[in-house]
Amino acid sequence: MLSEERSDFARTQTTVLRYERYRDGESTIVDRPWVLHWYTRSGFESLAAAAGLIAVSALETPGASDLQFRLQAAG
Structure with a gap:
């Protein structure tokens, strides 16, 4: 580095x-x-939608501002 x-x-x-x-x-x-x-949550969901994906769930990390998303193909 x-x-x-x-x-x-x-x-x-x-x-x-x-x-x-x-x-x-x-x-x-x-x-x-x-x-x-x-990204913000809404910003990430917008990026996913532009790629043809939707967030079907979001898991919060305890004590942090991190989110883990489960995505799937839209439609």
């Missing part, structure tokens, strides 16, 4: 990771951002 930046306003956390590969005496080094985005 090279760096990490969190934006509560944008609801994202970006971590820059370095990947290194050594093969046949040569090395390849690539830095890539890994973006984690969190």
Whole structure:
């Protein structure tokens, strides 16, 4: 991990990771951002609907604001 930046306003956390590969005496080094985005319940349900899915249940994590959704194909 090279760096990490969190934006509560944008609801994202970006971590820059370095990947290194050594093969046949040569090395390849690539830095890539890994973006984690969190959504409100209604925002996630809208994304699921746009993908043709519906949330059939939501399980709350005790003591946290996390939700786990069970999705199925709409229609």
